[in-house]
Amino acid sequence: MDKVLTGENMMFLLQGAGISLALALGALLIGMVIGVLMAAGRISKHKIFNILCGTYVEVLRGTPMLLQIMFFYLGIPVLIRMMTGVRVRMDVYVVALVALSLNSGAYQAELFRSGIQGVDKGQWEACETLGIGYWPMMLKIILPQAFKRIVPPLVSEFITLIKDSSLASCIGTSELMYNAQVLGAHYYDYLTPLLIAGVVYLCMTLVISWLAHKLERRLAVSD
Amino acid sequence: MTNNNPSVMIQANNLSKNFSGMHALKGASLSVERGEVVCLIGPSGSGKSTFLRCIHGLEKPDGGEVYLEGKLLDPKNKEEYRALRNKMGFVFQHFNLFPNLTVLENCTFAQMQVLKRTQEEATENALSYLGKVGLLEKKDSYPNNLSGGQKQRVAIARALCMNPEIMLFDEPTSALDPEMIKEVLEVIQELAAQGMTMIVVTHEMGFARKVGTKIVFLEAGHVIEEANSEEFFTAPKSDRAKEFLSKVIYD
CATH class of the missing domain: 3.40.50.300 (P-loop containing nucleotide triphosphate hydrolases)
Structure with a gap:
């Protein structure tokens, strides 16, 4: 056990944690953009947008994240070769970020949709009777209220992303889970690195929950 | 026609x-x-x-x-x-004030957006109507800190700020506690x-x-x-x- 516990190995794990956090944060932000657009598509009265965005959300939520990661890493290169004859090798970090973002986008689309539709109908009607146009209404009245409702589930989504980023270890993305496995294999001691990785994951998620709690209290001034 | x-x-x-x-x-x-x-x-x-x-x-x-x-x-x-x-001004049974805006902002937002009034004009107009409904001192409160009767009076002031020619009231007192109906x-x-x-x-x-x-x-x-x-x-x-x-x- 004490063989694993060197400063160098701890740095190796922390580096992995940094990658995990960066992947999760990146996926949260990119997923947010995708989510807002998909939510807009699902709410819109355009049939085609509606169906396209609905399909996207259902497909990505209805298939395993592990499969999605594998598909982007192993499946897409085959597709590219079949269509263009070019052999490509995917970058594991890019694949991990893209897969996590697309997956999170589908979940966030549902968060934004329910958040916007959950704003009291009376708010839309009040804007209508005051003559307020669509965009000022959305930006100043509807979205701020929707966002407030979305913050708690968005935080859960971020925490889920931190944990799900560990799935990227299966394609060799050098994040926390992968690095723990590397150490375990090297020292024939899986217990210690996995325990430490577990504690690091827990620390990250607890800190985020705590920060989110503070944010929620600040947002609650007008309640 | x-x-x-x-x-x-x-x-x-x-x-x-x-x-x-x-x-x-x-x-x-x-x-x-x-x-x-x-x-x-x-x-x-x-x-x-x-x-x-x-x-x-x-x-x-x-x-x-x-x-x-x-x-x-x-x-x-x-x-x-x-x-x-x-x-047409419209007043709802359930007030429908904007909870994320202060009382004053509730009254000025549409004036600036729709009637293109400046912040000063809108504020001056809003304050005069808030005064008429007796809620000048609540201008910086958020709606959720007001009583039902106060909310409805703000909603009336908000509608009046748009200088309507006719006011429509949809059961303006049905959601109020009895002691607030009169105000x-x-x-x-x-x-x-x-x-x-x-x-x-x-x-x-x-x-x-x-x-x-x-x-x-x-x-x-x-x-x-x-x-x-x-x-x-x-x-x-x-x-x-x-x-x-x-x-x-x-x-």
């Missing part, structure tokens, strides 16, 4: 509305002259609120038409439709005294009798009786109105 009696503010002809197969409104008509206070009364589910919402366009009527100052409210004619609707009715009465044209859906018979100049009694989506208020309350003509009054008035 226009309607050329200059004293008629609103003319609603044969409005009808179905909600998923249920007829909420079946050819209801109404004419409101400038300065009149028309009270819509009737049993629950009689279509009073639907009638009011169809007049404003919050509900799109399935049939019939509404004229405001002689001009047809036609959603297809977007520019004019918007301009005409902006002449809201007094504000509406004061408006009436200043000559504001109004249509009020209400269950407050005392208010309808005292402040209303005309009573329109609805049942099952039909206008059953239309009379000036004193006449309606002392000598209703229809049996349905007699029966309704005997049930709601306790003396």
